[in-house]
Amino acid sequence: MIGLFYFALAALASPFKSKLRLEAENAVLRHQLIVLRRRRHGRVRLTNHDRWFLIQLYRWFPSILQVLTIIRPETLVRWHRAGFRCYWRWTSRLLGGRPQIDTELRALIRRMSIENPLWGAPRIHGELLKLGFEVVQSSVAKYMVKRRGPPSQGWPTFLRNHAADIAAIDLFVVPTIGFDLLYAFVIVRLGRRDLVWINVTPNPTAEWVARQITEAFPWNEAPGYLIRDRDRIYGSVVMRRLRAMGIRDRPITPASPWQNAFVERLIGSIPRECVDHVIVLGEAHLRRILKSYSAYYNNIRTHRSLDKDAPVSRPVERIGSIKSQAVLGGLHHHYVRA
Numbered sequence: 001m002i003g004l005f006y007f008a009l010a011a012l013a014s015p016f017k018s019k020l021r022l023e024a025e026n027a028v029l030r031h032q033l034i035v036l037r038r039r040r041h042g043r044v045r046l047t048n049h050d051r052w053f054l055i056q057l058y059r060w061f062p063s064i065l066q067v068l069t070i071i072r073p074e075t076l077v078r079w080h081r082a083g084f085r086c087y088w089r090w091t092s093r094l095l096g097g098r099p100q101i102d103t104e105l106r107a108l109i110r111r112m113s114i115e116n117p118l119w120g121a122p123r124i125h126g127e128l129l130k131l132g133f134e135v136v137q138s139s140v141a142k143y144m145v146k147r148r149g150p151p152s153q154g155w156p157t158f159l160r161n162h163a164a165d166i167a168a169i170d171l172f173v174v175p176t177i178g179f180d181l182l183y184a185f186v187i188v189r190l191g192r193r194d195l196v197w198i199n200v201t202p203n204p205t206a207e208w209v210a211r212q213i214t215e216a217f218p219w220n221e222a223p224g225y226l227i228r229d230r231d232r233i234y235g236s237v238v239m240r241r242l243r244a245m246g247i248r249d250r251p252i253t254p255a256s257p258w259q260n261a262f263v264e265r266l267i268g269s270i271p272r273e274c275v276d277h278v279i280v281l282g283e284a285h286l287r288r289i290l291k292s293y294s295a296y297y298n299n300i301r302t303h304r305s306l307d308k309d310a311p312v313s314r315p316v317e318r319i320g321s322i323k324s325q326a327v328l329g330g331l332h333h334h335y336v337r338a
Contacts, residue, residue, distance in 0.1 A: 024061040028054070032070050046071070055080050105133060106143045113144040117151040164191030165224040168263035169213070171204060171231070172270070176280045184270070184290060185209065187216050188263050189223065193303055194311035195266065195294050200287045206235035213241060225250050227260050269297075277331055289328070296327045300334045 035050060057064050058076055065073045105128075112124045121141035128135055167189050174182045183204045187197040197216035201208055217223065222245045228234055230251050242249050252259035274293045280286045302308045320337030327334055 021061055021063060024057055024064055025067045028057060028064045028067050032068070035070060051079050052083075055083055101135060101139055101143070105135065108133075109140055109143040110145055117147070117153060164189070166190045166227065167196070167217075167223040167225070168227040168260055169209075170229065170260065170263045170267055171233070172267040174200075174271075174275050174280055174286055176282060176286070182280065182283055182286055184267075184286070185212055186263065186266060186270075187213070188266050190262050192311040193262065193266075193305060195297050198290045198294050200283055200290065202283060204233055206233055206237040209233060210238045210241040213238070213247075214245070217245065217247075219245065222247050224248060227252065227263070229257065229260060230254055274328060274331065278328075292328055296332060296334075300327065300332075 031050070031053060035046065038045075054068070054076055058080060065076065068076065109124060109128070112119065112127065116123070121137050121144060124144065125135070125137040125140045128140065167187055169185070169187050171183050171185050174184055176182060180202065182200050182202055184198060184200050185204065186195060188195050197212060199212055225248045226242060227250050239249060257264050270290070270293065274289065278289055280289070298311045300310060300314070302310055317337040322335055323338050325334040325336065
């Protein structure tokens with residue numbers, strides 16, 4: 001500190017820059033001698049005052065690095081950066097005012113804002129108050145997700161709100177032991193992916209398809225929309241039956257089976273999980289197998305799209321010993337607690 005005082009006096013008395021730089025170097029050399037005289041055993045011990053003195057001179061005259069011997073230049077630069085961080089941490093400290101919001105609460109506000117795009121700050125603030133969080137509405141608005149355009153629901157929400165009123169139909173072919181072809185007709189509801197109807201015929205016609213639709217849906221449970229492909233079997237008889245039941249026909253674009261993805265997935269699962277592992281003896285045999293698979297599909301089989309639940313929701317069993325029940329002759333098993 002005495003060396004810095006001498007340097008300040010010399011700086012005020014000298015009008016020349018070169019002399020100021022020389023005085024700075026002399027002050028650094030003089031201070032290094034003071035530090036070395038202070039050393040008793042081992043390494044040189046620098047105090048915070050020593051560090052502050054050297055850093056301050058380095059800020060004013062970077063050329064003093066040339067005369068530093070007791071420390072390396074990179075050490076002085078590291079001290080300067082650490083002091084810079086400490087200074088700004090001190091200037092950024094809280095000086096009272098509104099208490100800081102926890103990280104978990106901020107994450108919850110962002111989560112509510114993302115999951116509910118139609119909610120504003122008052123609505124989210126009300127939910128937080130009901131959850132026991134004491135926070136002001138302006139803080140909620142601060143941590144909400146900022147959106148460029150007006151709030152809008154996403155496609156998953158839109159589809160979930162309409163899927164319960166949509167059904168899809170399709171046909172697939174199953175060969176028998178005698179190399180005959182049988183046609184299986186399926187109807188699936190998109191809401192819970194439940195297989196509402198399955199039947200078999202060796203000779204599908206428009207009249208037969210219309211009768212299957214009538215038997216699958218009671219008049220008070222008919223869906224609002226029916227998705228189908230553009231097979232010629234869905235003729236004028238089927239169209240009249242749909243109009244009479246109040247169902248709107250929605251054929252997919254030609255050569256676009258992905259537009260009827262739910263039923264396409266189903267008619268891919270039926271052969272993969274059932275029919276491909278059985279030799280079909282005849283029409284009655286196939287109908288019996290498909291009826292058993294339909295019960296397994298709706299009541300037992302879990303679906304990833306339903307959060308690993310069955311179309312007919314299965315309760316979670318936690319008590320009892322686990323037992324298995326054979327399905328389709330042991331092709332699949334149902335595990336329950338008894």
